[in-house]
Amino acid sequence: MRYLPLTEQDRTEMLESVGVKTTDDLFKALPLAKGYDLPDHQGEMEVERFMTALAAKNETANDSPFFLGAGVYRHHIPSTVDYIIQRSEFLTSYTPYQPEMAQGTLQVIFEFQTFMTTLTGMDVANASMYDGATSCAEAALMAMRLTGREKIVIGNALHPQYREVLESYIGKDHISDVEDETIAAVIIQSPDFFGTPHAYAQLKNKCDAIGAKLIVVITEIVSLGLLPAPIEADIVCGEAQSIGIPMSYGGPHLGFFACKQEYLRQMPGRLCGETVDADGKRGFVLTLSTREQHIRREKATSNICTNQGLCALAFTVHAALLGEEGLKHLARLNHERACTLAEALSKINGVKITNDNFFNEFVIELPIDSKVVQKKLLNKKIIAGLPLDGNRMLVTATEMTTDQDITDLVSALTEVCS
Amino acid sequence: MDYALNYEEPLLWEHRAADGCGVDFTPLENAPLRTEQVARNIIGWPKLKEPQIVKHFVRLSTKNFSIDHGFFPLGSCTMKHNPRLNEKMARLDGFANIHPMQPEETVQGALELMFDLQNWLGELTGLRGVCLTPSAGAHGELAGLMTIRRAHELNGQAHRKIILCPDSAHGTNPATAAMCGYELRVISTKETGCVTVENFKAALGDGKDVAGMMVTNPNTCGLFESEIAECAKLLHEVGGYFYCDGANFNALVGKARPADFGVDVMHINLHKTFSTPHGGGGPGSGPICVADSLKEYLPVPCVVKTDQGYKLETIEDRPSSFGRLKGFQGQFGMFVRALTYMMSHGGDGLRQVAEDAVLSANYILSKLKGDFYAPFGDKTCMHECLLTDKIQKEQGVTTLDIAKTLIENGIHPMTVYFPLVVQGAMLIEPTETESKEAIDHFICVMQHIAKDTSDGKANEIHQNPLSTPRRRLDEVRAARQPVLKATV
Numbered sequence: 001m002r003y004l005p006l007t008e009q010d011r012t013e014m015l016e017s018v019g020v021k022t023t024d025d026l027f028k029a030l031p032l033a034k035g036y037d038l039p040d041h042q043g044e045m046e047v048e049r050f051m052t053a054l055a056a057k058n059e060t061a062n063d064s065p066f067f068l069g070a071g072v073y074r075h076h077i078p079s080t081v082d083y084i085i086q087r088s089e090f091l092t093s094y095t096p097y098q099p100e101m102a103q104g105t106l107q108v109i110f111e112f113q114t115f116m117t118t119l120t121g122m123d124v125a126n127a128s129m130y131d132g133a134t135s136c137a138e139a140a141l142m143a144m145r146l147t148g149r150e151k152i153v154i155g156n157a158l159h160p161q162y163r164e165v166l167e168s169y170i171g172k173d174h175i176s177d178v179e180d181e182t183i184a185a186v187i188i189q190s191p192d193f194f195g196t197p198h199a200y201a202q203l204k205n206k207c208d209a210i211g212a213k214l215i216v217v218i219t220e221i222v223s224l225g226l227l228p229a230p231i232e233a234d235i236v237c238g239e240a241q242s243i244g245i246p247m248s249y250g251g252p253h254l255g256f257f258a259c260k261q262e263y264l265r266q267m268p269g270r271l272c273g274e275t276v277d278a279d280g281k282r283g284f285v286l287t288l289s290t291r292e293q294h295i296r297r298e299k300a301t302s303n304i305c306t307n308q309g310l311c312a313l314a315f316t317v318h319a320a321l322l323g324e325e326g327l328k329h330l331a332r333l334n335h336e337r338a339c340t341l342a343e344a345l346s347k348i349n350g351v352k353i354t355n356d357n358f359f360n361e362f363v364i365e366l367p368i369d370s371k372v373v374q375k376k377l378l379n380k381k382i383i384a385g386l387p388l389d390g391n392r393m394l395v396t397a398t399e400m401t402t403d404q405d406i407t408d409l410v411s412a413l414t415e416v417c418s
Numbered sequence: 419m420d421y422a423l424n425y426e427e428p429l430l431w432e433h434r435a436a437d438g439c440g441v442d443f444t445p446l447e448n449a450p451l452r453t454e455q456v457a458r459n460i461i462g463w464p465k466l467k468e469p470q471i472v473k474h475f476v477r478l479s480t481k482n483f484s485i486d487h488g489f490f491p492l493g494s495c496t497m498k499h500n501p502r503l504n505e506k507m508a509r510l511d512g513f514a515n516i517h518p519m520q521p522e523e524t525v526q527g528a529l530e531l532m533f534d535l536q537n538w539l540g541e542l543t544g545l546r547g548v549c550l551t552p553s554a555g556a557h558g559e560l561a562g563l564m565t566i567r568r569a570h571e572l573n574g575q576a577h578r579k580i581i582l583c584p585d586s587a588h589g590t591n592p593a594t595a596a597m598c599g600y601e602l603r604v605i606s607t608k609e610t611g612c613v614t615v616e617n618f619k620a621a622l623g624d625g626k627d628v629a630g631m632m633v634t635n636p637n638t639c640g641l642f643e644s645e646i647a648e649c650a651k652l653l654h655e656v657g658g659y660f661y662c663d664g665a666n667f668n669a670l671v672g673k674a675r676p677a678d679f680g681v682d683v684m685h686i687n688l689h690k691t692f693s694t695p696h697g698g699g700g701p702g703s704g705p706i707c708v709a710d711s712l713k714e715y716l717p718v719p720c721v722v723k724t725d726q727g728y729k730l731e732t733i734e735d736r737p738s739s740f741g742r743l744k745g746f747q748g749q750f751g752m753f754v755r756a757l758t759y760m761m762s763h764g765g766d767g768l769r770q771v772a773e774d775a776v777l778s779a780n781y782i783l784s785k786l787k788g789d790f791y792a793p794f795g796d797k798t799c800m801h802e803c804l805l806t807d808k809i810q811k812e813q814g815v816t817t818l819d820i821a822k823t824l825i826e827n828g829i830h831p832m833t834v835y836f837p838l839v840v841q842g843a844m845l846i847e848p849t850e851t852e853s854k855e856a857i858d859h860f861i862c863v864m865q866h867i868a869k870d871t872s873d874g875k876a877n878e879i880h881q882n883p884l885s886t887p888r889r890r891l892d893e894v895r896a897a898r899q900p901v902l903k904a905t906v
Contacts, residue, residue: 001767003499005853006774014781014854023773026780026798029644030670031678036541038765044503047761051754055512057527059520068517071745078441080472082509085697088486089479092500095699100825100886104482105698108475111430114903118462124902127699130553133745141597164733164742168564168717197453226451228458239745248508249528250518250746251553252701264900270699275896283888287896293556293593294836298602303593306554306689310697320430320471324463326439332446332457339452357454378521386519399443 001041059383061247065405067341067385069361069396070193071132071159071219072250073242075330076400081244081317085310095270095309099285100277105309106284109272112316119221120236121229122258126269128308129255132239133162136187136217137169138257138268138302139235143185143213144170145266145301151176151183153212155203157193159219179206185213189238190230191220194354194394195361197227204232221256222398223359225331235259244318245311254311265291268302330399334360337397344410345395350417354392361396363388367417380412424887427477429904435465462906481887482698483830489856491782493802493833493845494588494638496668496690501762504694504755513754518746522729528750529728532721535757539707542768543684544677547713549720550705551748555665558685558704559594559632561717561743565683565708566630566659567598568715568740575629575657582621582631582658584613586639586837591632591663600629608839611639611794611804618649625656634663635679636670636800638837639793640779640845643679650680659683659712667691668775668849669801672768682709688749692756703752714738719747774850775801778857782846785861789868793840802847806840810868814876817842820867822890826883827863 006014011023020026042050061074068074085091089104096102096109109127116125129135140152153176154163166187167175176183186207190198200214207214216230218238230236241253257269265288273287293300322330338360342353350367366373370387377384385395397406420426451457466474483490490497508514516525536548552558563581570578581595584605592602605613605621613633622628631653635643650660662676662684668691670676676684688694688703696702708716718739719730730747733739763771776799783803787795791808807817821831821844833845848857870879883889 001763001770003501003762003851004767004770004774005851006778007854010854011774011777014777017784018777018780019784020798023777026773026776027673028798029642030674031647032673033544033675033678036672036765038538038541038768039761041764041767042761044762047503047758048507050761051507051758052510052512054527054531055507055510057530058512058516059524060511060515061517062511062515066517068519070519072518074515074517078468080440080468084472084475084479086505087476087479088484089482090484090698091505091695092485092497093482093698094490094492094495094497094696094830098483098821098825098831099891100822100883100888101483101830102481102698103887104478104480107427107429107478107481108698110902111904114429114431114906115463117903118906130557130701131745134553134557134743159745161742161745165744168741168743197455199455224458225461226457227453227455229461246514246751247517248514249516249525249750251744251749252703252751253745271900271902273896274901275892277891278889281888283891285891285893285896287893287902288900290897293589295589296593297589298592298596300589300593300596303556303560303590303597304554305556305590306696306700306702308701309699310695311701313698317471317475320464320466320474321440321468322463323439323465324461325465326441326443327461327463328458329439329443329446330441333443335451335453336447336449339449342452357452359453374521378524383517383520383524 064381064383065408066383067395067409068383070386070394071239072247073220073398074247074400075242075398077244077246078318078321080321081314084317085314090310090313096286099283103283106272108313108316110284112312113272115316115319116256116258119224120258121231122236123261124264125256125258126267126271128312129257129269130308131251131253131255132219133165135237135255135257136162137166139215139237140166140170140185142235142266142268143215146213146263147184147211149182149184150174153179153183153186155186155188158187158189158217159193162217179210181210183212185215187215187217189217189219191223191359194363195358196355197357197359200230200232220359222331222334225327226335227359240315244314252308252311254308254315266301267291269304269307333399337399337401341397341401341406344406348410348414348417360398361394364393364395366391366393373416376416377412382409382412425477425480427474430464430474431904431906433466433470436467440466440468440471488828489852489860490830491832491846491848491860492830493847494665495833496847496849498693498849499851500693500695501759504758507758508751508754526727529721531757532753533723533728535753536721538760539686539705542671543707544675545681545684545707545709547708547710547716548705549716550753551717551744552685552704552706553744553749554700554702555685555687555704556590556594558706559590560597561706562661562683562685563594563598564740565712565715566661569712570629572738578627578629580628582628584633585839586637587632587634588638588663588665611641612637612643613646613649615645615648622652625658628656628658630659630661632661632663634665636666639840640799640802640804641794641797642800647679665690666801669772671772672765673772677709682712688752688756693759694752694755701749701752703749715740717741717743771850778848778850778852779803782848782857782861786864789865802845804840805844807842810871811842813871815871815879817844819879820844822882823867823879824863825886829860829863
């Protein structure tokens with residue numbers, strides 16, 4: 001088997017050194033399996049053939065006009081990103097616990113933290129979380145630790161899967177509808193699940209009055225290139241997949257977590273900090289680990305260990321390429337594409353745009369059931385937006401949405417709706 | 419300053435700014451905004467072009483050590499070779515560019531892949547209920563304990579609040595138990611390195627308040643828990659469940675099924691046993707496998723096969739599930755890599771994986787247990803072996819010094835100071851993908867360190883590493899005066 005370099009002679013010599021006759025002598029303490037119903041090993045060519053055939057059974061975003069979003073977005077990824085993240089030095093290294101051998105990864109994390117703090121308007125950001133939904137749940141847990149209170153209010157249209165994950169993490173009975181002095185935090189998503197951006201100043205005042213924290217959830221990170229930073233928030237968390245990471249059927253993506261300086265010691269996850277080495281040169285290390293499970297065990301701020309390191313690298317490379325001007329341009333371009341799509345859809349008889357304002361996705365009201373529309377559009381080789389309840393559908397455009405895509409959707413939808 | 423192949427690389431923000439950016443876009447129409455908010459002003463991101471950015475990250479990469487560089491015997495982390503075929507397959511258009519909320523009839527290939535992976539994991543563990551969604555090992559632990567908690571709740575056993583856990587456990591075990599609202603009761607393993615029936619019984623008591631136990635097997639001392647099946651039987655008798663931390667599954671894969679020593683729930687680290695890359699700290703993937711008795715409580719969604727094709731379960735399909743633990747379907751890209759790896763090895767190859775991994779660890783133990791103190795050196799170890807600095811410490815050389823000297827010799831250190839129950843621990847996991855040549859070189863370097871120590875060269879050893887891009891870093895300063903971002 002091509003991944004196993006020991007030779008038969010190696011094995012014989014090694015067994016001799018150990019002082020046993022056969023390898024099975026090393027497994028004497030184990031209840032050995034009698035056999036497995038599994039195929040034997042295969043060459044690269046055979047495996048590749050099998051996988052390619054499986055992949056071909058899927059309809060991809062590149063096959064048809066594509067209008068899905070809802071927390072996972074189809075954006076262009078510059079070739080540089082994938083080239084950098086496939087370098088062995090990044091791909092096959094470990095968590096940088098030995099900083100002398102990992103200054104590359106550590107500096108990347110430090111830069112990632114800087115990108116995240118500048119983008120969110122927060123003071124500190126960690127090295128990443130699993131995804132937006134778990135990051136939101138961890139934010140709720142942190143707010144509960146900070147306030148000593150046990151209820152959370154979901155203030156607007158939070159992504160339904162984020163809500164479900166939150167329910168698993170904190171328990172359904174800890175989610176409240178009443179904004180009073182028993183709640184630890186109010187969670188606001190912006191743009192919300194239906195695509196509408198929100199302002200926070202009023203809500204922040206309300207939270208302050210009752211001693212609750214304000215958690216802002218962002219699922220479309222590109223929006224922060226156009227919309228104001230949520231500086232009023234105590235915690236900003238969510239999903240950063242949109243910059244540098246493919247949709248990959250839902251993962252691996254990139255949870256992020258940022259907050260105000262005063263909450264630093266209650267943060268979950270890894271943090272990278274600047275220091276000096278024995279020669280006085282600047283270097284980087286993982287720091288403040290007394291919050292973490294490997295030191296603090298049952299008293300840790302979270303059980304998280306492995307995070308999304310390589311995805312954070314992909315984000316950092318793409319963010320560096322975009323820079324100040326590129327991100328703003330990309331965000332504006334997304335918005336303009338969505339405006340063009342909204343404009344075109346609103347001309348179809350019986351189709352109504354329900355949002356007064358939006359970033360790159362919005363809800364349309366259709367004359368017939370949205371699930372039926374989705375199916376009929378699929379028959380016409382169009383992957384529609386996400387069907388919501390009844391006749392409503394969440395539609396998304398990004399910089400990848402072409403004029404032709406929009407024309408195709410409009411003509412198909414006109415036919416479907418008539 | 420740069421010299422030879424050693425590069426200094428400033429932060430992105432410290433480079434002289436260019437005009438524009440590293441991506442070319444179509445021009446904007448500058449139509450009025452429909453956001454009801456004023457467009458954002460300054461963000462604080464750098465302004466550089468593509469060639470500068472490529473150089474920046476390539477130069478940074480040269481400051482990392484990786485599996486592809488050399489020997490990486492990090493105990494309990496399974497730093498094995500990461501085949502590039504896995505990467506290529508995960509990037510196929512049909513896998514990388516599909517959306518998690520596409521209609522199921524358009525992603526049958528992806529669902530079939532997940533179904534196949536569930537079956538492979540079920541067959542290898544003997545635990546036939548499989549949910550792939552947890553994002554990493556610790557997340558799998560959370561999923562496992564929530565599954566157990568749900569089972570107790572629905573069976574009138576919500577009063578069970580205790581999780582038993584040995585003192586040698588990974589930090590994630592107690593942290594996970596706490597996150598689930600459980601109280602921890604520690605099983606002592608100090609004398610033998612293992613959970614004995616006697617110590618287990620002492621911790622179990624009458625077991626009425628015990629929800630379950632969390633044990634890593636093989637454990638973090640590198641030993642197989644030979645009395646664990648008996649402990650599991652006693653635990654089951656009083657209504658508790660056995661959670662097995664699967665971090666060390668590489669010693670068992672293709673050889674033994676955890677179900678056969680009484681395990682009810684187990685997470686599998688795809689980024690360890692099944693070679694999806696560690697990526698400098700993730701993404702991982704931590705599917706959980708459970709016995710039939712717990713299947714109905716697993717998180718959603720699992721993939722099921724129906725007459726109409728493959729399908730993702732919803733909570734309506736399985737109302738006894740505890741719910742959802744992650745957005746969407748899990749770290750799908752890692753599922754592609756793991757199944758690619760499994761199919762490459764097959765059942766026969768995986769058996770050889772465990773055999774070679776265990777043989778290599780025992781070989782290292784046999785060669786080094788004279789020069790270093792091996793607290794369990796009289797026993798056969800599994801895929802990792804445990805040494806300590808007990809002998810060297812008398813000369814003033816500690817485990818940390820040994821680690822830093824390995825670095826100076828171009829070898830990544832083993833896991834150090836873990837497990838916590840063994841003083842000055844050095845946990846060495848060579849994996850099956852290292853050649854004997856590489857293993858012998860490591861042994862030779864370790865023997866040299868032992869000799870230099872006994873020759874009174876402690877002062878020299880304390881200086882290591884000397885040749886790395888940075889020498890020993892001041893971690894106390896980093897924590898006391900935290901600087902966590904660049905000046906923008």
